[in-house]
Amino acid sequence: MTTKTKSIPFAQLTKLLKHFTSKNDTRPALKYIYHDGNNLIVTNSHILARIPTEHITEFPSNCQFYFDPRKNEIAQCSQQYPETSRLFPTQFESEIKIMDINEFLTIAKEAKRFVGNKWAVKLIISENYITVRFEKDGEIFEKQTKIILDGNETELHVNSSYLVHCLELLKKMDKLSDDSITMNIAGRLRPIYFNKDGIVDILLLPIRVY
Helix, strand or coil: CCCECCCEEHHHHHHHHHHHCCCCCCCHHHHCEEECCCEEEEECCCEEEEEEHHHEECCCCCCCEEEECCCCEEECCCCCCCCCHHHCCCCCCEEEEECCHHHHHHHHHHHHHHHCCCCEEEEEECCCEEEEEEEECCEEEEEEEEEEEEECCEEEEEEHHHHHHHHHHHHHHHHHECCCEEEEECCCCCCEEEEECCCEEEEECCECCC
8 A cells, every 4th residue: 555655846856857858859749748637758768757646746737738847838739649558568577676766876876977878787687686787998887786576587788877867766756655666677678667656657668789
């Protein structure tokens, strides 16, 4: 059972969701945060967040709308927002309980500084740990955080910057309830599904590395 302890102001949330929007003009709808009447939805096609609105305060409207987080205003957009609910997987090879989201985020930020914004870092999922690893010019970055794993051990690669954005949002939303954060993996090239029940759903697309 979810026990909500507090809410989050809309303006505070949009600062984090801005990182999930696209800067590409070819799909104008993805430049905005979309409210479908029940959830805030935002994606740049690499990361996606879906947040129920019931615990968001100072909401600008109860109707459907597009919101421009750069101009901080409701926007007009003639393009229909893509259907995203079908993207969330329901069956997993690995279900992971993250024990310390603050530690995971700290490690991800350190890895991002080590590798640069657009480089892929390796996530090694073992029985007791997620290890974040990267080798660059003979130097190796490798740190780990504790988890509880139900399922298969695996390895995958993710964009270091996108990983940080996802974990920053999870850290902020983690304060809204006492439920655990889970990280669910359906396959090495399927979206990683972060979930805090009733609070936030996040997808992070892995990178194919040869």
